[in-house]
Amino acid sequence: MRFKSKFFFKFFILIFIIWIPLLLLPLILYGKCSHSGSPYCQLFSSPYFPDAADGGHGTNQQSENGFVRHGEMGEPVKFQPGREKEIERLFKINQFNLLASDLISVNRTLPDYRMSRCPKHLSQSYKLPSTSIVIVFHNEAWSTLIRTIWSIINRTPSSLLKEIILVDDASEKDFLGVRLDDYIKSINANIQLVRMHERSGLVKARLKGASIAKGDTLTFLDSHCECTEGWLEPLLFEIYKNRKTIASPMIDVVKDDTFQYVRGASNMWGAFSWTLTFKWYVLPEREMKRRNYDKSEPIRTPTIAGGLFSVDRAFFYEMGTYDEGMNVWGAENLEISFRTWMCGGQLLIVPCSHVGHVFRKKTPYTFPGGSDKVILNNNVRLAEVWLDEWKNFYYLVRPNAKSVSAGNLTSRLELRERLKCKSFRWYLINIFPESQFPLNYIFFGKVRNEQLK
Numbered sequence: 001m002r003f004k005s006k007f008f009f010k011f012f013i014l015i016f017i018i019w020i021p022l023l024l025l026p027l028i029l030y031g032k033c034s035h036s037g038s039p040y041c042q043l044f045s046s047p048y049f050p051d052a053a054d055g056g057h058g059t060n061q062q063s064e065n066g067f068v069r070h071g072e073m074g075e076p077v078k079f080q081p082g083r084e085k086e087i088e089r090l091f092k093i094n095q096f097n098l099l100a101s102d103l104i105s106v107n108r109t110l111p112d113y114r115m116s117r118c119p120k121h122l123s124q125s126y127k128l129p130s131t132s133i134v135i136v137f138h139n140e141a142w143s144t145l146i147r148t149i150w151s152i153i154n155r156t157p158s159s160l161l162k163e164i165i166l167v168d169d170a171s172e173k174d175f176l177g178v179r180l181d182d183y184i185k186s187i188n189a190n191i192q193l194v195r196m197h198e199r200s201g202l203v204k205a206r207l208k209g210a211s212i213a214k215g216d217t218l219t220f221l222d223s224h225c226e227c228t229e230g231w232l233e234p235l236l237f238e239i240y241k242n243r244k245t246i247a248s249p250m251i252d253v254v255k256d257d258t259f260q261y262v263r264g265a266s267n268m269w270g271a272f273s274w275t276l277t278f279k280w281y282v283l284p285e286r287e288m289k290r291r292n293y294d295k296s297e298p299i300r301t302p303t304i305a306g307g308l309f310s311v312d313r314a315f316f317y318e319m320g321t322y323d324e325g326m327n328v329w330g331a332e333n334l335e336i337s338f339r340t341w342m343c344g345g346q347l348l349i350v351p352c353s354h355v356g357h358v359f360r361k362k363t364p365y366t367f368p369g370g371s372d373k374v375i376l377n378n379n380v381r382l383a384e385v386w387l388d389e390w391k392n393f394y395y396l397v398r399p400n401a402k403s404v405s406a407g408n409l410t411s412r413l414e415l416r417e418r419l420k421c422k423s424f425r426w427y428l429i430n431i432f433p434e435s436q437f438p439l440n441y442i443f444f445g446k447v448r449n450e451q452l453k
């Protein structure tokens, strides 16, 4: 017995003597990473943080964080206390936690979010159309933009990916210039970059990208997305079955503070309020029943959020693309939604397709012309062309819109004629009976008893 315990004692001492330095070694070496470019530091830093060092804000986070690969499998980035000021300062640039984003690999892994009922090998079983992915960006952060691109390349069958078209809407950041050109050339994938000469807004920039696309379909994405496994095939499958389809993925949330990937709610659809603002609402029972309570079935949504969708390229042009009289951003998603339904197409949210999107609480960008004016202009165009007599509801809740001149509407009204589109009443009855817009009304406003004055 005595012998045995002595043996164990020695054994433990030995283990202790060997292991402690081994455990400390990386810490010691890491500690030096902020001052030296030693190969050891590069071994751990460069594959995961290739862009942080010269991006100007993310320098040397790897030294403090040791072996941690931040954000893998969609996990949130965790910070040591004491970095709040830095986080706050960098947050203001893009209205998301840039420090967190810069710490996450551009190739970060994500879980497979598909439900078990979702088919897994669509591109082998069907001759799906190819797609050109169009991404418009304006002053996007380097790490979010590059992660968007890699998430596409890593998780899209190359047989379906015709090309990625990046459209720079007159960004002012240096790193989005030559450095981006060079980076893209270094990637072994068909990526094109076109630049707008002046700030043009989402609509014109997307149209510019679409004009050089060669794929059978177009897929529009935002510049701070992460595509998950099998995201594209279910979208293309819906277009394959019915080419008059605009197919949106389930939009999951990449949190603006920690970049945690959170699966979005599957029981929501897109609609709008009386002020013509896009809103998510809980799916009505009617739609759940139509889908036989199968959550993997596409949702016939009244409107789409507009940031992310696929569409047959020829159908997109037949249908009049976008309203080019709309500036910057806003209302173009409702315009394409009403137009698609009223003129014979359909809008689907496809729950088997998951794409993450960094949702921000406010926009970091300036609106040329002022945001209120831009949004009023766009909404008035929307109301005047598509809402028929229901436009009066909009003017009642937004009286200052009445005095806005929304420019020349002739070509959009002609388009509606030419496509023989149905009325907004038809849309309210057949597509969105749950709307707050009453179908029949005599008077809208306040009733007051004069004698109570």
Ligand SMILES: *[C@@H]1O[C@H](CO)[C@@H](O)[C@H](O)[C@H]1NC(C)=O
Binding pocket: 046, 047, 048, 049, 050, 105, 106, 107, 150
């Ligand atoms: C991301 O992955 C691609 C291909 O898998 C690889 O070529 C590239 O170097 C990776 N980038 C980084 C920064 O890890």
Ligand SMILES: *[C@@H]1O[C@H](CO)[C@@H](O)[C@H](O)[C@H]1NC(C)=O
Binding pocket: 408, 409, 410, 411
């Ligand atoms: C409006 O646009 C149409 C063509 O789209 C054009 O024929 C017409 O002259 C324009 N009207 C005005 C007032 O500019």
